[in-house]
Amino acid sequence: MAASARVFVSHLSGVAVFDPNGDRVGRVRDVVAMLRIGARPPRVLGLVVEVASRRVVFLPMTRVTGVESGQVITTGVINMRRFEQRPSETLVLGELLDRKVKLVDTGQEATVLDVAITQLQARRDWEIDKVFVRVGKTGPLRRKGEQLTVEWSAVTGFSLEEHGQGAANLVATFEQMRPADLAGVLHHLSPKRRAEVAAALDDARLADVLEELPEDDQIEILGKLKEERAADVLEEMDPDDAADLLSELPEADKERLLTLMQPDEAADVRRLMSYEWHTAGGLMTTEPIVLRPDATVADALARVRNPDLSPALAAQVYVCRPPDETPTGKYLGLVHFQRLLRDPPSTLVGSITDTDLQPLAPDTPLPAVTSYLATYNMVAAPVVDAGGSMLGAVTVDDVLDHLLPEDWRETELHQGALGMSEMSEMPEADHGH
Template sequence: MAAGAPRVFVSHLSGVPVFDPNGDQVGRVRDLVAMLRVGGRPPRILGLVVEVVSRRRIFLPMTRVTGVESGQVITTGVVNMRRFEQRPTERLVLGEFLDRRVRLVESDEEVTVLDVAIQQLPARRDWEIDKYFVRKGRGGALRRKGETLTVEWSAVSGFSLEEHGQGAENLVATFERLRPADVANALHHLSPKRRVEVAAALDDDRLADVLEELPEDDQVEILGKLKEERAADVLEAMDPDDAADLLSELPEEDKERLLTLMRPDDAADVRRLMAYEERTAGGLMTTEPIVLRPDATVADALARVRQQDLSPALAAQVYVCRSPDETPTGKYLGTVHFQRLLRDPPFTLVSSIVDSDLVPLPPDTPLPTVTSYLAAYNLVSAPVVDESGSLLGAVTVDDVLDHLLPEDWRETDFHGEEGIRHGR
């Protein structure tokens, strides 16, 4: 772990209030959800169990936690209010780790876990267990008199998975080391039954990333085997253009049912994309590019570009528009490329360095024209603007490639990192 990375003992999080970016309280932390991993790796923290005002307990992914400090948790403001249901691959830290009897690796001495420290990985939103606060002794009268000490996660046995067995838990933990495209390739070659079991054991964000890399038949098969509420959660976690592509493969009644279960804002983005022909700029675009107002500074733009969840193609440039700054926006003014942001002082207004020379793409631009546009101007992303001059979204080169390659390209010519090393 990098020095200075945030570390928090979980006992200090119990009952801590959770706030959205506006300062409104969402609820209180009641537990943390962890996933055990193979190979002696520390358990990963997936998210928080938060009790909201109605006393319902919901799941808040750690990817949507922006701050854990001063006795409070700050979220991105996007909260799914569906009731939390623990999955077979998940462990509750407060409920299942504390007071657990484990052993010290070096001495084989039995100890009791009194507290657990979690730490954020450098430059990422991922958190994992870092240390254990334990007491020596076998309990009873001796328990309060036993020596207490704080040890590294690796100094304790009993909090990792054995690398054998057929449970989906073990395979999911192994898959965690792989990129989504490689997990998708592995899933594709499992039996249908096993594929659905493993997919169901993945957390929502991870499954969304993997689904985006799978052939359409596999996507439809997996989504159809999930509970409808879970399927809606996964669709919300997918990029809107990928979710729209997947929903377009479903029967009309299934499509509408899932859209109704999704959050209204997410469903609205997907419906808007589904209104365009598939092989056009409107059908290819994502509705979530980086949009800034004219009075934003270079520093503001760089802060947005640094967001971990952005793909490299979307992080390559920002789009300057008049308010509102969510698609569809006010008047589109132009683009500022990442390289230009690096050359200008942080206090520079983006409106003073905007590139307005390139004509944006209309939403009905056909795929061959989009491809030529990106190639001619050496772009990895291009703005899509409607007749009124509002920015609708951005087409990225990865989405264009998905539609240019043969339909079975995921199954034939590419087999992940091993395929590259062996020339397959």
């Protein structure tokens, strides 16, 4: 790669990593650098790469042969040992973006928006050489929010510990990530930085990410939010996930947050918490698609198109007498998504309702729920009480969450599949990861 080439690290986030044969190895999640004394530019040690099963490994820059056209090319040899950040190392995306620094010449305070890395002449070594900053207002010639690209030596303050560091630019870098992938990024940040990123996410996005994190991370993040905001985030979570999280909190904290939530949202969560976790009632969500029998296929498809619905919940609609929200009036049956596609838009859902499948009782144990879904090839099943009212629906993802080991999210974030870990093994990299 030519020495004049320069890459801004925000453009590396999520970029695919390929071996020389064109096979995809993983995706870039961060850049690891080592700050140096004085104004010397930091040395770029390598990349944090997410490989199979969301495992993150270290790829030394000495094994990067090209960074171009939106992709990273490696020598094809990667140590699959899990990446562990060392005290002397800095995660560029995770820790440098949004930092407050000062311009050496003027003493102005500036916010780091991005940094650029470049490869040194005739060597495989890389370093950070440029910093993209936004400076404040200093006089008549500069307006507030002016953006500048300066040499690394032109700014100071990177080595100082910063409290209350923002995360807007880091969040923007990860904007296109799926919640599960962003959860992996948060899990590997320091507790300080994790709290700052959580504070910068909007309520809905943070709720989605919390649902994908291990229990310890969930409790830690929720505990660092102001109580009013914690209640807002819990309202954005799926009721069953919110109930699971709240059940892990001390009784006083749980009640305080439930009191701060909207009464109808809190009522759903309290209802779910009244069931044993290993039963259909404890597994279900209280927000399936419920329609009256006089609703049309067009009405049903409009509800199914809601992008906030999970694929499992969008796979079928449930037909009930009013009211239209759980717990509803009498459960009549369900209509599969494929049937909705086969009938004219004006067809009433009551005329195409499948009434043959018996719903689950709320006390149905987990093994019986699993057998039900497997027997009828279902991705979701209705839960109905003894009086015939629909209480909610159990989805296959909720069942899997409880069939897997309790620490599966932690394991998923820390370990890769066995076959992948045995592949590409090599002696310790020069960096030691």
